[in-house]
Amino acid sequence: MWRLIKDILPTRAKLKNKGISLDLLCPLCHLEEESASHLFLQCDLMKFTLFASHLGFHVPLNTDLHYWILKWLTCQDALGSQLFCTLLWKFWTAINNVVFNGIQLEPVRIAEEAMSFVQEYNAANPIKRGRISSSLPNILPAAPRPLFSIFVDVGCCVLGPTTWGLVIKNQDCNCVFSACKRDERYCSRTSHGGGVGN
Ligand SMILES: [Zn+2]
Structure with a gap:
């Protein structure tokens, strides 16, 4: 996330700017140049991943990537923010697995892994969750989750x-x-x- 926000994620578009000669097309859809905006806003595999996740939403149209991320990082839904960041991280990891290990990217699996990671992290860090909860009231869902x-x-x-x-x-x-x-x-x-x- 830090590299994405700093706009230094080594996408193919970034590597091209550094003078590296390589195929610029997105390794997932092969339709457009692989930039951070394409990967996280426009690529269909990312859209499928977000929709398959517990967040279950669409990537907004015509939005700026950094503005979109900032909205998630500053929203009142801490659990949603955690899951959103984890989904982006898992998605980037999956892209690298496609490129370097030939492992097919599966949106539903990424969505499930991200949710499991967040649940496991929060279960292992109850003190930190308590701090977040006390500094930002009402951000963690107190009501029971729906069936x-x-x-x-x-x-x-x-x-x-x-x-x-x-x-x-x-x-x-x-x-x-x-x-x-x-x-x-x-x-x-x-x-x-x-x-x-x-
Ligand atoms: Zn793509």
């Missing part, structure tokens, strides 16, 4: 059909049911619905 979280999403292409998606997760953030539906409804411009949780 299930339901995420619904819809998207449509330009003059294309509409596609609906549904994911139900249990308290451990594991997917227990998923379904999608293609609907022959057409719209005049590209759009995405917002994910709905709980």
Whole structure:
């Protein structure tokens, strides 16, 4: 996270600026140059990872990467902020595994690993959590977590059909049911619905 915020993450775009000659395309989607903005805002694999996570949200359109990260780091949801940072870290690690070890990137697995890491970290650091809680009241959820979280999403292409998606997760953030539906409804411009949780 520190390197990402300092804009010194060694993406291929950064390495090019240092005079290193290499394939500049994103190693995940092979569609655009691998920059930090592409990896964490635009790459479909990142979008899938965030949507598969317990956060279950869409990457906002037309936003600045650093502004977006800053909003997460300063938000009142400490648990969400922890999970967001862990997801980005795990995603970057997964990219390196693709490049250097040939291991396929799996968004759902990254989402599950990130959640497990946060839970394990918080269980091992109860004092620190107490400090955070006392300095920033109401940021850690006191209410019991719901048995299930339901995420619904819809998207449509330009003059294309509409596609609906549904994911139900249990308290451990594991997917227990998923379904999608293609609907022959057409719209005049590209759009995405917002994910709905709980
Ligand atoms: Zn990509």
